[in-house]
Amino acid sequence: MLVLDNILSDRGSKYAVSGAPCGSTAEARALIDELRKTKKFAKATHNSWGLICGEGQVKNDDGESGAGMIILRMLEREGLKDHLVVVTRWYGGKHLGGDRFRHVQTAVRAYLDAIA
Template sequence: DYPSKSPPRYELEAQWLRGVQRQQLQQHIDEAYLEHIGECVLYVWAECLREFLQKLATVEAAAKHVAELVISEEKASDSNNSSSMNSPSKGVDVLCPDIKSGELIIDRKSVFQPHLARVTQVQQVPVVLSRLKESRKIATATHNIYAYRIKLQNNVMAQDCEDDGETRAGSRMLHLMDVLGVENVLVVVTRWYGGVHLGPDRFKHINTATRAIIDECGLLDQHEDKDKEKKHKKRNDKQK
């Protein structure tokens, strides 16, 4: 009856294929048949299996990457006590602030990860970058794009950005930070290139990562509170 009336019979056999993964693959295979009823689906199934394995390999590689980052950070913490973490860096009388790293964004084997530090002076920027690059994974990444906005005395805003080879990515980050109204913040987005060109999507992921780490650190809430205060003040001024 195949292929006119019924699909070919198949069995999924693999030691690593269990539970949810087996169900997902079986669902992909069944959906592929339903999309090609009455046609030969063996080659379609083969492509479906290839895509499933490729996606699975990407997820596992990302998980391994995260584990390696955690291990390297734990080793760094063990080798440096809390006082040395905040000590001046190589003779520069500038303290390194705490650095928060965000969730990974994965697309076609490219991996993006944001980092954020609260900075109050421009001299802290290279210190933070140097601290981040103590991680071999970050130091050898394809791009480490960053942007910062620091409010100085007399309300002067010091701001700058760096593409690190990803043309216009830094300026886009800086524009987003300006729109969000965040101050005294340095955001770094690390990208590990996966071998597949993402086109404009790479900028979307960089900005998404930037906004996510700002939100995760609670800075979006502060910006919204400031906006509410300004609107409330304007309303009161008009009433007067």
């Protein structure tokens, strides 16, 4: 799994993005469980993810409402299938409002650029 850590920081919140080739929801959950074995990621506030595979579009906001849909839209726009993308956020104590959606986009873009 490719992990890009500390890619963005805003008002105390920190972001990372991770991903790997993945063909099913079960495989996605296994990859996320593996990511959470790292203490830092286990303590994250949110591990939102998206995956487009043979099962269709699968997402999980993990409490970051709307984040999974943003990830899916970006994967769809890129035509990237069978690839899991996880955006991790450590909450910094201040609400980010709509900026959090831009930050999810920034994180996914950083990942897509890294694998290009």
